[in-house]
Amino acid sequence: MNPVIDAVLAGEVAPLGTQGKYSAIHKVPVPSRVRVGETGLxxxxxxxxxxxxxxxxxxHHYSRDHYAIWRDEWPVSSIGSSRFNAPGAFGENISTRGLNEADVCVGDVFRLGTVIVxxxxxxxPCWKLNLHFSRDDMSRRVQDTRRTGWYYRVLEPGETGTGDVMERLARPHPEWTIERLLRVFYVDRGDRSALEQMAVLAALTPSWRSTAAKRLDTGKVESWALRLNTPAGQMK
Known part of the structure; x- marks a missing residue:
């Protein structure tokens, strides 16, 4: 059964935290159908x-099914759990149920309304999730659980909205689920065979292919500290 979009979300740049940082991570549902161009909504x-x-x-697409898992795992004494009351907590533009990182492959082509992606x-994930959820380890938790969501490029602009059925039109790389890509990058980090395949996987973004090639060339895994760790003085 094809998944149905339960929310299409957009956001504006706004202050994040109390130390002068800005982000558009807070997304809210768009009340009507919206135009999607090459760079998004x-x-x-x-x-x-x-x-x-x-x-x-x-x-950015994120599974609404993950929200219940996050809520169950959330420390009772921590603030930030209210983020899970509605879609948009992870800065996603597309929210659905019944579709996650194990069900989607890089290169998959979908129709969303009249948009082809x-x-x-x-x-x-980056450290701004830490500020958004008032939890200093949130970005690392998203990475470690591999409940990250995934991105689309737009092949044909059009319009989409809540209630649209997602129709998969093509699957050129059935062996390369989002879950597998995440496992190679963050768990099986020295799997040279997988990295060699990723480095030439045309449907994968150039930045990920470049990282795979660099690991093969240097034998080293890149540092994630600047991306995941909240800068000093920001968590107040």
């Missing part, structure tokens, strides 16, 4: 275009 914003958005990361890469 009309009316959706990103603060740091170097790391967010652009043609290769035009739309292609899965381009998993999401790589």
């Amino acid at each position: 009309e009316g959706d914003h990103q603060f740091e275009r170097k790391h967010h958005g652009g043609p290769e990361k035009a739309l 292609q899965v381009s890469q998993p999401r790589q």
Whole structure:
């Protein structure tokens, strides 16, 4: 059964935390059908275009099914659990049930309303999730659990909205689920055979292919500290 979009979400740049940082991670449902172009939803914003958005990361999709798991795992005494009361907690643009990282492969082509999109890469969480959830280990938890969601590039612009059925049109790389990509990057980090395949996987974004090639060349895993660790003085 094809999944149905239960929310299409967009956000504006706003203060994040109390130390002068900004982000557009807070997304809210769009009340009507929305135009989707090469770089994403009309009316959706990103603060740091170097790391967010652009043609290769035009739309972020996150499974609503993960929310119940996060809520069950959340420390009773911690703030931030209210984020799980509605979609948009992870900065996603597309929310569905019945579809997760094990069900989606890089290169998969979907129709969302009149938009045609292609899965381009998993999401790589950053420290702004820590501020968003008031939890200093949230970005690392998202990475470690591999409940990251994934990105789309837009092949054909169009319109989409809540209630649209997602129709998969093509699956060129059935062996490369988002879950497998995440496992190679974060668990089986020295799997040379898998890295060799990833380095030439045309449907995968250039940045991920480049990282795979660099690991093969150097034999080293890149540091994740700057991406995952909250800068000093930000968590107040």
